[in-house]
Amino acid sequence: YQYAGFCLETQHFPDAMNHDNFPTCLLQPGETYKHTTLFEFNV
Numbered sequence: 001y002q003y004a005g006f007c008l009e010t011q012h013f014p015d016a017m018n019h020d021n022f023p024t025c026l027l028q029p030g031e032t033y034k035h036t037t038l039f040e041f042n043v
Contacts, residue, residue, distance in 0.1 A: 010035065
């Protein structure tokens with residue numbers, strides 16, 4: 001595929017606001033958001 005590709009997107013669980021068993025995606029006042037993403041590829 002000459003023009004194929006892929007995308008790696010880090011984000012919260014899809015539809016998390018509608019599922020009580022998913023981690024919350026809301027940031028409350030006074031809370032700090034910190035997120036680290038690490039991709040490692042070997043060929």
